[in-house]
Amino acid sequence: MGKRVLAGLSGGVDSSVAAALLVERGYDVIGVTLKLYDYDDLGFDPPDGGCCSIDLIEDARAACSRLGIPHYVIDLRDIFQKKVIDNFIESYDRGRTPNPCVNCNTYIKWGEMLKTADKLDCDYIATGHYARIERRGDHPRLLKGLDPSRDQSYALWGISARGLGRTLFPLGDILKRETREIAGRLGLRNADRPDSQDICFVPANDYSYIIRKKLGADSPSLKSGPILDIDGREIGRHKGIAAYTIGQRRGLGISDKRPLYVTGIDPEHGSITVGTDDCLFASRFSAVDLNLLVEKENIPERIEAQIRYRHEPSPARLSLKGNAAEIIFEVPQRAITPGQSVVFYSGDLVLGGGIIDVISE
Amino acid sequence: MRKVYLDHNATTPVHPEVFEAMKPFIGERFGNASSIHQAGREARAGLEEARDTIADILGCKAAEIYFTSGGTESDNFAVKGTAFANRGSGKHIITSSIEHHAVEASCRFLQREGFDVTYLPVDGEGFIDPDDLKKAIRPDTTLATIMLANNETGVIQDMKGLSAVTGEAGVYFHTDAVQATGKISYKIADIGCDLLSISAHKLYGPKGVGLVYIKSGTKIQAWNEGGGHERGRRAGTENVAGAVGLAHAMKVAERDMDAETRKLLAMTTRFYELAKQKIPHVRLNGNFKKRVPNTINLSFKAAEGEAIVLSLDLKGIMVSSGSACTSGATEPSHVLRAMNVPAEMAQSSIRFSFGRGNNEEDIEYVIGILADEIERLRKISPLYAGSGG
Numbered sequence: 029m030g031k032r033v034l035a036g037l038s039g040g041v042d043s044s045v046a047a048a049l050l051v052e053r054g055y056d057v058i059g060v061t062l063k064l065y066d067y068d069d070l071g072f073d074p075p076d077g078g079c080c081s082i083d084l085i086e087d088a089r090a091a092c093s094r095l096g097i098p099h100y101v102i103d104l105r106d107i108f109q110k111k112v113i114d115n116f117i118e119s120y121d122r123g124r125t126p127n128p129c130v131n132c133n134t135y136i137k138w139g140e141m142l143k144t145a146d147k148l149d150c151d152y153i154a155t156g157h158y159a160r161i162e163r164r165g166d167h168p169r170l171l172k173g174l175d176p177s178r179d180q181s182y183a184l185w186g187i188s189a190r191g192l193g194r195t196l197f198p199l200g201d202i203l204k205r206e207t208r209e210i211a212g213r214l215g216l217r218n219a220d221r222p223d224s225q226d227i228c229f230v231p232a233n234d235y236s237y238i239i240r241k242k243l244g245a246d247s248p249s250l251k252s253g254p255i256l257d258i259d260g261r262e263i264g265r266h267k268g269i270a271a272y273t274i275g276q277r278r279g280l281g282i283s284d285k286r287p288l289y290v291t292g293i294d295p296e297h298g299s300i301t302v303g304t305d306d307c308l309f310a311s312r313f314s315a316v317d318l319n320l321l322v323e324k325e326n327i328p329e330r331i332e333a334q335i336r337y338r339h340e341p342s343p344a345r346l347s348l349k350g351n352a353a354e355i356i357f358e359v360p361q362r363a364i365t366p367g368q369s370v371v372f373y374s375g376d377l378v379l380g381g382g383i384i385d386v387i388s389e
Numbered sequence: 390m391r392k393v394y395l396d397h398n399a400t401t402p403v404h405p406e407v408f409e410a411m412k413p414f415i416g417e418r419f420g421n422a423s424s425i426h427q428a429g430r431e432a433r434a435g436l437e438e439a440r441d442t443i444a445d446i447l448g449c450k451a452a453e454i455y456f457t458s459g460g461t462e463s464d465n466f467a468v469k470g471t472a473f474a475n476r477g478s479g480k481h482i483i484t485s486s487i488e489h490h491a492v493e494a495s496c497r498f499l500q501r502e503g504f505d506v507t508y509l510p511v512d513g514e515g516f517i518d519p520d521d522l523k524k525a526i527r528p529d530t531t532l533a534t535i536m537l538a539n540n541e542t543g544v545i546q547d548m549k550g551l552s553a554v555t556g557e558a559g560v561y562f563h564t565d566a567v568q569a570t571g572k573i574s575y576k577i578a579d580i581g582c583d584l585l586s587i588s589a590h591k592l593y594g595p596k597g598v599g600l601v602y603i604k605s606g607t608k609i610q611a612w613n614e615g616g617g618h619e620r621g622r623r624a625g626t627e628n629v630a631g632a633v634g635l636a637h638a639m640k641v642a643e644r645d646m647d648a649e650t651r652k653l654l655a656m657t658t659r660f661y662e663l664a665k666q667k668i669p670h671v672r673l674n675g676n677f678k679k680r681v682p683n684t685i686n687l688s689f690k691a692a693e694g695e696a697i698v699l700s701l702d703l704k705g706i707m708v709s710s711g712s713a714c715t716s717g718a719t720e721p722s723h724v725l726r727a728m729n730v731p732a733e734m735a736q737s738s739i740r741f742s743f744g745r746g747n748n749e750e751d752i753e754y755v756i757g758i759l760a761d762e763i764e765r766l767r768k769i770s771p772l773y774a775g776s777g778g
Binding site for chain 2: 058098100102144146147148149
């Protein structure tokens with residue numbers, strides 16, 4: 029028997045194929061599905077193929093049964109609530125825009141799932157993420173997935189170095205199209221299921237719903253307040269800072285000759301600032317809560333930085349200061365947003381990342 | 390890999406003799422027992438013979454046996470049907486805090502329907518005090534439902550003491566006997582109940598069939614509506630092969646009861662002794678004497694129950710933690726919680742339920758692996774730092 033791997037299966041096609049590839053490569057694979065929340069508790073009906081729904085858990089179970097491997101469901105609802113949902117709400121409450129998938133990876137998959145792997149005496153954990161791990165030198169390196177349209181390394185910067193050494197990404201060097209082919213060949217039930225989208229625990233992208241539910245309708249961040257122009261004049265009223273994100277255009281209710289965007293959110297005064305598109309561009313910002321995946325001495329000064337999920341990494345200068353960093357883009361970038369992750373790359377290599385804190389110019 | 394099945398309280402394999410008895414009713418005697426023609430009569434004869442056999446074993450009238458699809462349906466029917474039929478006399482029912490989910494969920498349903506439910510506490514070993522039942526009875530109480538043997542600990546309740554209370558108060562008494570039947574010998578008169586639930590697959594019968602005993606004269610409302618099957622009380626084409634299988638399983642259990650009981654008591658005793666010898670910090674949940682002979686529930690301090698179950702599974706040993714459920718919701722066992730077992734002990738509890746397929750060698754083998762796995766899990770547990778405590 030080969031080395032033992034704990035493979036996370038959401039019930040979707042990617043993670044099922046990842047597990048199948050590991051079985052084909054001779055690993056001793058154990059399938060797990062992480063139960064992260066109940067739709068009953070969240071208070072809305074699962075969307076078709078909603079993560080953690082009974083349907084998806086059953087699909088994961090069926091896939092494992094087809095692969096001839098054991099399958100277990102691990103209940104992580106309490107810790108998911110604490111580390112992901114509460115953090116998500118708190119972040120919006122402070123006028124920031126969180127990346128819950130990053131926290132889920134950092135604390136749930138590479139936190140709790142790794143603990144489960146220890147309990148079940150597993151050498152590795154595996155997921156269906158499109159990213160690669162290179163194991164040539166002394167330290168494993170996290171690389172972008174081979175298929176640039178599918179790369180998911182942005183959400184993986186929070187993995188600990190120890191976690192990286194114990195991770196397998198079987199899909200990192202194959203294309204999405206190939207994944208579906210393999211799924212079809214293996215007769216997996218979910219081969220033609222649409223890709224999961226949006227944030228799994230938020231109904232139809234209406235995140236204000238869960239904020240209201242948790243903080244109550246009279247929370248300050250849900251209270252109406254002034255919309256200011258860049259000169260500080262009130263030009264309208266907003267519906268609570270938690271409903272806005274930097275760069276947002278919709279839902280402002282202001283008519284102006286030029287399109288206006290949210291350029292700043294001030295939780296202390298309960299105000300938001302709007303401006304024209306050119307006001308959204310900035311080049312210098314700080315990041316906190318860093319996690320480095322490459323030793324400090326091997327991190328170059330000139331890097332590429334990615335500031336949101338669908339942002340093309342752009343050349344920047346990085347200076348590290350303890351657990352924080354300052355980043356200066358060569359060319360100003362649009363809508364650098366506090367609360368989002370910034371990930372540092374050198375080509376395909378992921379150097380590390382952090383949380384965007386203050387935008388200075 | 391060697392496989393050892395120690396989860397007979399979850400289900401059992403069909404006994405070969407039971408399977409043989411069922412075969413004709415899957416094959417040539419396929420008729421609908423409610424048809425008036427010859428094929429129907431042939432099936433009906435098997436069904437009624439099964440009813441007679443069971444009535445004999447339980448010491449009741451054949452007309453008091455109603456076949457169902459299993460323990461869950463029997464519990465639902467008995468609890469909801471009795472509560473609804475008697476709501477003119479009152480809307481209060483009494484149950485315990487250690488019932489199987491089939492009874493517990495039926496009670497919760499009744500609460501949503503406007504009934505009042507009292508959940509009786511248990512002591513540290515899982516026993517219900519008949520005095521508590523007596524105190525809980527009110528003028529509007531119509532039903533008490535308390536299980537015979539608990540599925541997690543195997544603990545057997547004082548049925549005589551409990552039914553004496555309900556009998557005196559004129560309250561219907563139902564017992565879920567799913568985990569007791571086939572493991573201990575009893576007659577309805579010993580229990581003194583008005584209603585009783587049984588499931589076939591817990592005693593080497595087939596899945597998908599059970600029965601509810603309903604004492605004649607009991608006011609109960611049908612729950613499954615349809616044709617007039619089972620004397621109008623449980624509609625649905627009779628599962629003749631299943632009923633025959635259930636009857637035969639009960640017959641085989643009665644026949645082999647003494648020998649099986651001796652064997653199971655010896656095995657669980659040896660298992661417990663060896664566990665205490667080889668593994669530090671073991672706790673017995675329940676009562677070692679007043680239990681069904683096949684069940685033993687142990688806690689292993691600071692080793693998480695779910696992790697033990699999965700680790701043993703990967704080594705071919707099948708047990709249950711009583712808390713893990715297939716949908717992934719791992720709540721601490723409500724039974725152990727009701728017994729006031731400390732949380733860290735309740736979370737490390739494992740139910741070992743032995744059966745016909747086990748032998749002496751299984752015990753040494755399982756304890757060996759169990760000791761290794763517990764030691765490994767304790768090493769990585771933040772709760773077992775250095776140990777001693």
